[in-house]
Amino acid sequence: MKTKEELLKEFIKNAEAACANVIPVAGDVYSIKFAVQEITEGENEILVSNSGIIEQSLFEWISDDKKYLKYFDKEKLKNTRTGITPAVCGIASSGSVVIPILDDFTSYISMLVRNHIVILDGKNIVNRPRELFDEENENIFLNGSYSIITGPSATADMGPLVRGVHGPGKLHIIVTEGYDE
Amino acid sequence: MNSKSIHPKEFASKANKDNLFKAIDYALAFESESVRHNTQTFNNNRYRAISQIEDYEELKNRARIIKENSIRNLPFLVEKLTETIEGRGGTVFYAKDKNEAVNFIKEICLSNSVKLAVKSKSITSEEIKLNETLEKENIEVVETDLAEFILQLSKEQPSHIVAPAIHRSRESISELFKENIKTEDPLETGEELTAFASKTLREKFLGADVGITGANLISAEEGTILLVESEGNIRLTTHLPAIHIAIAGIEKIIPTRKDFGVFIELLAASATGQVLTSYTNILEPPLKAPVLNLNKRSDKERKFYLILLDNGRMAMRNDPDLKEALYCIRCSACMNVCANFQTVGGHAFGGEYYTGGIGASWAVGTTGKLEEGRFAELCTGCSRCVPNCPVRIDIPRLNTVIKNRLLELESPSLQKMFFGYFGAMAKIVSKFPSLVNYFMKLNPIKVVLKNLLGVEIEREIPEFAEHTFVELYKKRNSQKHHQGKSEKEKQKVIVFADVFINYNNPTVGINAVELLENFGIHAELSDVYDDGRAALSQGMIQYAEKKAAQTTSYLKNLIDEGYDVIVIEPSVLTMLRNDYKKLLKDDKLYDVIKEKCYDLFEYLNMKIEKGDINIDLIKKNIRFTGEKIFYHGHCQLKSIGLGNEAPEFYRKLGINVEVSTQECCGMAGSFGYKKHYYKISKSLGLSLWEQIKNKFGSKEGIVILASGISCREQLKSFSEKKEKVYHPVEYLNRLISGK
Ligand code: SF4
Numbered sequence: 001m002k003t004k005e006e007l008l009k010e011f012i013k014n015a016e017a018a019c020a021n022v023i024p025v026a027g028d029v030y031s032i033k034f035a036v037q038e039i040t041e042g043e044n045e046i047l048v049s050n051s052g053i054i055e056q057s058l059f060e061w062i063s064d065d066k067k068y069l070k071y072f073d074k075e076k077l078k079n080t081r082t083g084i085t086p087a088v089c090g091i092a093s094s095g096s097v098v099i100p101i102l103d104d105f106t107s108y109i110s111m112l113v114r115n116h117i118v119i120l121d122g123k124n125i126v127n128r129p130r131e132l133f134d135e136e137n138e139n140i141f142l143n144g145s146y147s148i149i150t151g152p153s154a155t156a157d158m159g160p161l162v163r164g165v166h167g168p169g170k171l172h173i174i175v176t177e178g179y180d181e
Numbered sequence: 182m183n184s185k186s187i188h189p190k191e192f193a194s195k196a197n198k199d200n201l202f203k204a205i206d207y208a209l210a211f212e213s214e215s216v217r218h219n220t221q222t223f224n225n226n227r228y229r230a231i232s233q234i235e236d237y238e239e240l241k242n243r244a245r246i247i248k249e250n251s252i253r254n255l256p257f258l259v260e261k262l263t264e265t266i267e268g269r270g271g272t273v274f275y276a277k278d279k280n281e282a283v284n285f286i287k288e289i290c291l292s293n294s295v296k297l298a299v300k301s302k303s304i305t306s307e308e309i310k311l312n313e314t315l316e317k318e319n320i321e322v323v324e325t326d327l328a329e330f331i332l333q334l335s336k337e338q339p340s341h342i343v344a345p346a347i348h349r350s351r352e353s354i355s356e357l358f359k360e361n362i363k364t365e366d367p368l369e370t371g372e373e374l375t376a377f378a379s380k381t382l383r384e385k386f387l388g389a390d391v392g393i394t395g396a397n398l399i400s401a402e403e404g405t406i407l408l409v410e411s412e413g414n415i416r417l418t419t420h421l422p423a424i425h426i427a428i429a430g431i432e433k434i435i436p437t438r439k440d441f442g443v444f445i446e447l448l449a450a451s452a453t454g455q456v457l458t459s460y461t462n463i464l465e466p467p468l469k470a471p472v473l474n475l476n477k478r479s480d481k482e483r484k485f486y487l488i489l490l491d492n493g494r495m496a497m498r499n500d501p502d503l504k505e506a507l508y509c510i511r512c513s514a515c516m517n518v519c520a521n522f523q524t525v526g527g528h529a530f531g532g533e534y535y536t537g538g539i540g541a542s543w544a545v546g547t548t549g550k551l552e553e554g555r556f557a558e559l560c561t562g563c564s565r566c567v568p569n570c571p572v573r574i575d576i577p578r579l580n581t582v583i584k585n586r587l588l589e590l591e592s593p594s595l596q597k598m599f600f601g602y603f604g605a606m607a608k609i610v611s612k613f614p615s616l617v618n619y620f621m622k623l624n625p626i627k628v629v630l631k632n633l634l635g636v637e638i639e640r641e642i643p644e645f646a647e648h649t650f651v652e653l654y655k656k657r658n659s660q661k662h663h664q665g666k667s668e669k670e671k672q673k674v675i676v677f678a679d680v681f682i683n684y685n686n687p688t689v690g691i692n693a694v695e696l697l698e699n700f701g702i703h704a705e706l707s708d709v710y711d712d713g714r715a716a717l718s719q720g721m722i723q724y725a726e727k728k729a730a731q732t733t734s735y736l737k738n739l740i741d742e743g744y745d746v747i748v749i750e751p752s753v754l755t756m757l758r759n760d761y762k763k764l765l766k767d768d769k770l771y772d773v774i775k776e777k778c779y780d781l782f783e784y785l786n787m788k789i790e791k792g793d794i795n796i797d798l799i800k801k802n803i804r805f806t807g808e809k810i811f812y813h814g815h816c817q818l819k820s821i822g823l824g825n826e827a828p829e830f831y832r833k834l835g836i837n838v839e840v841s842t843q844e845c846c847g848m849a850g851s852f853g854y855k856k857h858y859y860k861i862s863k864s865l866g867l868s869l870w871e872q873i874k875n876k877f878g879s880k881e882g883i884v885i886l887a888s889g890i891s892c893r894e895q896l897k898s899f900s901e902k903k904e905k906v907y908h909p910v911e912y913l914n915r916l917i918s919g920k
């Protein structure tokens with residue numbers, strides 16, 4: 001059995017190998033805010049969906065800044081370049097994040113923007129993809145719809161490997177190293 | 182031939198033999214380079230990915246069991262899935278054939294006033310010719326997977342089940358776009374082409390009235406669809422339009438989504454060589470995500486339709502042989518690992534929509550026409566796909582069955598009989614080897630062979646030896662006194678006199694006997710038996726079964742007397758250890774044969790391991806002067822896990838051996854002698870030499886080793902400097918004897 005720290009380390013290594021930009025942060029509200037600000041520098045509008053997955057207090061700072069849009073219409077959804085969503089879980093061996101498909105805009109953000117920023121609780125990382133379907137995780141993964149996202153959208157159909165096709169060309173993962181400690 | 186003078190669609194169906202031959206010529210001329218590059222990249226990545234799954238073999242067993250059970254319980258699973266989806270507000274339609282399926286989809290589209298449909302890649306939708314039907318109703322159907330987008334422009338059929346435009350280079354895609362699309366956008370680099378296609382398609386996504394997808398798997402219990410992709414087009418297809426139509430063959434149903442874990446790891450590793458592809462979508466439609474109506478419709482809620490397609494699958498399920506094809510999870514590993522597929526791709530080694538070794542069974546099963554599976558002839562039975570299939574399908578066996586049924590339908594050609602009855606023919610011909618060898622070299626005879634038997638004129642027919650293995654062995658024994666063994670100490674060993682070693686390559690046999698003696702193992706020689714390999718590779722199953730029965734009844738007696746059996750020719754050993762399982766239909770007997778028949782180097786390695794023989798005995802007698810050695814492992818030997826035995830033995834002697842990475846030499850018994858297939862075989866022969874040159878440059882003094890008789894013939898045929906090619910045992914004896 002791997003420890004949480006080992007899983008986190010492996011997750012970071014494999015997510016980077018899958019061409020995600022991984023930013024490990026302490027997990028307090030400021031470290032998350034700082035990481036987001038750094039990635040979104042120069043952006044005017046950023047869509048945010050939390051779906052109640054990440055502790056709400058960690059998102060409060062968003063209200064301070066008008067460029068973060070918690071409420072937006074479908075035109076914004078269609079035209080905004082950058083968006084933030086939570087992940088319910090990460091997978092160490094593949095460096096993937098699991099994004100739920102709920103009755104909000106979370107999954108839309110994760111597919112329509114060019115830059116997708118994911119916030120992942122570093123304690124929610126499983127070892128291998130198959131564990132998502134283990135009885136242990138029954139409450140989370142044995143029903144409902146999800147997309148397991150591994151790196152940016154990509155294709156080799158036009159010859160060389162190109163990142164950024166129908167989905168985001170950039171995937172940033174802000175992974176907390178344990179904010180409730 | 183000019184690439185534009187003929188279109189691949191013209192020879193998509195291989196029902197007609199000429200189409201197959203035309204397709205081979207076309208693919209070799211225009212598609213081979215891209216196909217080889219792309220499939221080999223997939224294949225290398227796959228090897229890397231599976232090496233990281235520690236329990237890969239166990240995972241494959243689990244996948245196989247899940248699929249076997251699912252197919253067994255299919256009617257129940259269909260019922261359960263229908264109930265689950267309908268319970269959630271979706272609609273399920275069981276389509277008995279393709280007409281029922283397309284008509285149903287057409288009706289959904291018409292009743293929902295659909296003008297524009299976006300579609301993700303789905304071979305099943307190609308099987309039912311969905312696009313054509315919808316287009317007749319003035320519904321625009323847009324393929325959103327970039328490879329399918331290319332094919333929609335080029336009007337070609339897919340050349341690969343995972344990467345359908347694998348036959349096209351960037352340059353050819355650029356040319357295609359420029360010829361067919363009016364745009365100011367640059368269309369040169371991969372980035373430019375991708376950017377253009379995704380921009381064009383984004384507009385289509387936003388305006389689409391319906392999204393059509395396939396399914397990788399569906400769980401009956403939860404009604405969950407697994408859809409794996411890299412580009413993100415499936416996500417948009419299933420989210421943006423409020424109406425989602427999924428079409429899936431009934432074989433895609435498995436009991437529960439708990440089983441997805443096994444498949445998502447195997448599928449990604451086996452298909453593209455990744456731990457996971459960019460998006461693994463686990464969907465329970467109708468999705469909860471809000472309806473956006475960016476298409477300006479006013480759909481109030483999501484609608485989901487699942488079309489479960491039978492179209493011959495239930496009949497396949499009742500077919501004792503073709504049933505196995507239903508376990509396929511369409512990963513394409515069997516294509517990427519296949520030397521012939523790497524050379525011609527799916528436009529030749531494929532039919533209208535299904536490609537590769539597994540494709541022939543699907544072409545037959547879904548059309549009900551045996552002739553549609555004629556491209557099974559391109560399966561040489563090399564078996565490289567078998568250990569690489571995540572659900573352990575015996576793909577060469579399926580193709581042998583199709584060849585066999587075609588023989589029954591069309592009666593065997595003289596060519597098939599010539600190669601299939603090799604054992605019987607060799608027995609007669611070997612009475613006058615010099616005469617036969619002389620005639621076989623004469624041009625008029627070669628012309629007759631070509632016209633009558635379809636034997637390629639460029640090929641040298643292997644010579645028959647002046648003295649057979651049995652004759653040489655007897656002569657040797659009469660001249661040499663063997664040190665007897667004390668009964669208690671010795672294991673009785675017998676070398677199997679197969680027809681190839683006996684009539685064509687007896688010196689290899691004698692070398693094997695000598696090597697064993699060098700280790701203090703006195704080997705006896707068996708009677709000559711035709712094991713049935715030659716017949717089986719022509720699809721002559723019944724004759725092969727007869728030969729298998731005769732050979733095993735002989736060998737079984739020897740084994741009962743306490744003999745270990747050494748088999749020199751790899752294709753014969755794999756026949757005994759692998760193919761006999763199905764040919765004998767007697768598991769107990771098969772187990773005895775499998776247990777006690779050995780590859781020579783496997784046997785020696787095993788004896789060294791057990792401490793029964795001492796490698797130092799030979800090590801100190803060896804006169805090795807540092808030659809560069811290249812070993813090409815026999816395809817079938819590799820597939821039963823013995824490809825590395827000879828190099829390992831050499832390494833134990835302190836001799837380094839470079840090992841070929843080419844999956845098969847391309848000769849594959851009789852395949853390379855057949856005039857219609859010669860060019861594929863030649864292309865592989867040359868690429869094998871290319872690999873040798875890349876490894877060693879064009880230095881002199883390279884030693885080439887190959888265990889298979891046809892691998893040696895193939896390597897000799899295309900060697901520029903007429904390098905000698907040895908069986909590893911032959912070369913070893915030279916090192917020992919200093920000759
Ligand atoms: S047995 Fe060999 S030739 Fe036949 S499909 Fe498999 S890999 Fe290809």
Ligand code: SF4
Nearest residue numbers: 509510512513515570
């Ligand atoms: S037969 Fe096996 S290897 Fe080939 S596509 Fe199907 S599952 Fe994959």
